[in-house]
Amino acid sequence: MRRIITFGTYDVFHVGHVKLLKRARLQGDYLIVGVSSDELNFSKKGRNPVYSLDNRMEIIGSLKFVDEVFVEHSLEAKRQYILETKADVLVMGDDWVGRFDEFKDICEVVYLPRTPSVSTTEISEVGKEIE
Numbered sequence: 230m231r232r233i234i235t236f237g238t239y240d241v242f243h244v245g246h247v248k249l250l251k252r253a254r255l256q257g258d259y260l261i262v263g264v265s266s267d268e269l270n271f272s273k274k275g276r277n278p279v280y281s282l283d284n285r286m287e288i289i290g291s292l293k294f295v296d297e298v299f300v301e302h303s304l305e306a307k308r309q310y311i312l313e314t315k316a317d318v319l320v321m322g323d324d325w326v327g328r329f330d331e332f333k334d335i336c337e338v339v340y341l342p343r344t345p346s347v348s349t350t351e352i353s354e355v356g357k358e359i360e
């Protein structure tokens with residue numbers, strides 16, 4: 230059993246998220262997703278998510294290629310999360326390339342290409358322009 234872990238906010242769920250999660254699951258047999266808390270998202274991106282943590286967890290947890298979800302409360306706790314979930318592979322989008330190489334001592338680290346031309350930030354910006 231090869232256990233995969235990945236992290237993200239997954240706000241305003243879109244096809245880039247689907248493709249990333251599907252490909253992450255194909256790296257192994259069991260996919261665990263850490264969903265950023267609202268506070269963590271604010272500290273990372275300087276704004277609150279559009280969807281609440283509960284809604285984002287419910288969406289991610291409903292996907293057939295996701296086996297387990299948990300709340301990521303702190304960026305600094307990644308090592309602890311990887312160890313606690315007994316993950317064999319950490320998957321991240323290639324916007325993070327190199328940033329998680331420090332965990333290569335406890336798991337494989339794989340960066341997958343992002344889907345071009347779609348992001349939560351861009352979708353939120355469209356809404357602003359037409360206001």
Ligand code: CTP
Pocket residue numbers: 236237238239240245246248249274321322323324342343344345346347348349350351
């Ligand atoms: N992702 C992707 N392709 C996209 C957008 C996101 O593969 N077009 C991946 C990211 O690389 C990450 C995961 O989806 O592994 C969650 O990304 P997240 O930051 O929650 O979504 P974004 O749309 O990138 O959000 P934002 O625009 O707010 O940064």
